[in-house]
Amino acid sequence: MNNVDYKKYFELLLSASKLINASFSLNQALEDIIKAATLSLSAEAASLLFVNQRTQTLFFKAASGNVADALKDQSINLGEGIVGWVAKERKSLIVHDAKSDPRHKSDIDKDTGFSTRSIIASPVEYQGEVLGTLEVLNPIDKPYFDENDLILLEALASQVAIVIRHCTSYAKLNQQNIELKKVINLEHKIIGNSTVIQNVLQRIAKIAPFDVTVLINGESGTGKELVARALHDNSPRSKKPFIAINCTALPENLIESELFGHEKGAFTGAIASRKGKFETASGGTLFLDEIGDMGMSMQAKILRVLETNIYERVGSDQPMQANVRIIAATNKNLKQLVDEQKFREDLYYRLNEMQIELPPLKERKSDIMLLVNHFLNIFSASFHKEVTGISKEVKDILMNYDWPGNIRELKNVIKAAVVLCDTDTLEECDLPEEIRTVNVEVFSLTGETGSLDLLEKKYIAKILKENNWKKSKTAKILNISRPTLDAKIKQYGILIQK
Ligand SMILES: Nc1ncnc2c1ncn2[C@@H]1O[C@H](COP(=O)(O)OP(=O)(O)OP(=O)(O)O)[C@@H](O)[C@H]1O
Ligand SMILES: [Mg+2]
Structure with a gap:
């Protein structure tokens, strides 16, 4: 050049x-x-x-x-x-x-x-x-x-x-970030129009700003952690951390060092000193999940912090100042545990300054469709699919089911269904077997509304089930040929369960 x-x-x-x-x-x-x-x-x-x-x-x-x-x-x-x-x-x-x-x-x-x-x-x-x-x-x-x-x-x-x-x-990355933020915001939203949930929301709004302990009660999957987060997010502590600890997951001696931290050499394996959850949550909220599973000696230690705001790291006698708001949750009846002397009465009252009760999903069925649409939005967005609705059959099944696992179960069912769904509408075949099986059991002619096809489908499924899913026997009872029965099973997407 x-x-x-x-x-x-x-x-x-x-x-x-x-x-x-x-x-x-x-x-x-x-x-x-x-x-x-x-x-x-x-x-x-x-x-x-x-x-x-x-x-x-x-x-x-x-x-x-x-x-x-x-x-x-x-x-x-x-x-x-x-x-x-x-x-x-x-x-x-x-x-x-x-x-x-x-x-x-x-x-x-x-x-x-x-x-x-x-x-x-x-x-x-x-x-x-x-x-x-x-x-x-x-x-x-x-x-x-x-x-x-x-x-x-x-x-x-x-x-x-x-x-x-x-x-x-x-x-x-920017686009992904925007989408993730949307999903996170949605993830922490408490959905529900039922009177009970509306009352819970009002109670959260009233209680959140004050530094009182809250005990949240409810079956598994009813949204206890979600409520705890909402209390934190609407409190003056919201800019500081929300830290959750599951009291079931850890043995007693580990919980102590998890909560309070430990000094180097405090016990075998403590190769370095470590902060506890009280310290990481400082200024924020500490959520003690499944408090009903906490052992007696740990209960005494927690009570002491609640009363004095003082604790020590394991292996140290240097007092540390606690600055956390405590929210606890349980799916057990704590009062009963107190009566059975498995839970300290003084701690029970200390935790229970305010209480929030979350009813099971089967007692707030009017929330089901709102929750379904909410989870459809979340999972369609995160899986980049466009599933926007559900079929009439799916709606019937979801409304009739008892939801023993509550909202978490509903959320998982919708998540899996969105993954399986090939169109823009969830169909019966996208639902897990155990939920569809229940649908067969709810078959009854009284009060039945819907198309003739739906009735035929349910009737065929009922006869199949009653006859251990044997097709030739079913065809004979229905007075149709085997090929006709096969065609109908295929047409209606009836799942043969053996
Ligand atoms: N009202 C609601 N609106 C939207 N999502 C909800 C609602 N309630 C619960 N969820 C969702 O359901 C799932 C279970 O909720 P969460 O973990 O708060 O329940 P939990 O009561 O703590 O359950 P467990 O006792 O099993 O720990 C979470 O993913 C949560 O986001
Ligand atoms: Mg939980």
Whole structure:
């Protein structure tokens, strides 16, 4: 390269990086870079084409020159024309006279009225993946481009590749971030229109701002942790951590060091000192889940912290100041445990300054459809599917089921159904077997509403079930042939359970 080329080289790279820094959008940055390349190489035109891997074509992403606008709708197959060849072969190219090069595709010239003479083109590659082709056409002050021009173009192409990749990864991450935030917000929303849930919400709003302990009671999966989070989120402690600890999951001696932390060498295996949950939650809320499973000696230690706000790390006698709000939850009847002398009465009253009772889902059936739609939204979004509704049959099944696992069970059923669903509507076959089986059991003619088909389906399922799913026996009772029964089983999607 001679001195003039060096100057051109650095000027172009410098202006490209300035443009990249100043630009707010990828499209604008690319348009500006193409213009800068056209000027620096004293050319009539330049363009950047992107590869569409799905259709195996290239399309114009940015272009300069007097026919730039006409290029926007053009596309070229990968491997076709000079740009297609460069993208496919992943090799740079100088063409002195396009008209005599068999690779040149003259269609675009014909369409746009441009007369291509000399070309330099370079693949735009990032970590082994070809993203497109960068080309510059017709030097103004000489008959054709030379090697130095090509070196300059190649350097620019590698810059362009980095810009494209970084911008698209950034845009993708940004989008994912927006979607995740939506899902997280949804995840922590308490859904329900039933009077009981409305009362719970009102109670949360009243209790949350005050530093009182709260005991949340309810069967498994009724939303105890969700309520605890809502209490925290609506309290003055909301900017500080919410820390949950499950008292069932850990043996007594481990719970103590989990909660209070320990000093190095406090017990075998304590190779370093460690903060406890009281310390990590400092300023925030500590949620003691399944408090009914906590052993007696630990109960005494918790009571002491609640009364004095003082605790020590295991293996230390240095007093530490506790600054947490305690929320506890249980699916057991704590009062009964107190009566049976399995739970300290003084701790019970200390935890129970306020109480929130969460009723099982079967006692708030009017919330079921709201919850179903809520979970459909969450899982359609997180699995990138568009499941927007449920069939009448599915609704009947969900409304008739008893939900022993409460909302957690409903949530898991909808999650699995969204995964299995092939259309935009959940169908019976997307539901797990145990829930559908119950549907067969609820068959009764009294009060039955719905289509004749639904009735036929349920009747066939009932007879099948009563006859241990034996098809020939069922066909005989129904007075239809075996093939007819098979066809109906298939048509209605009846699941044969053996
Ligand atoms: N009213 C509600 N609205 C929306 N989602 C809910 C509701 N209640 C519970 N959930 C969801 O159901 C699941 C179970 O709730 P959570 O973990 O709070 O129940 P839990 O009572 O703590 O259960 P366990 O006793 O099994 O620990 C969670 O994913 C929660 O987000
Ligand atoms: Mg829980």
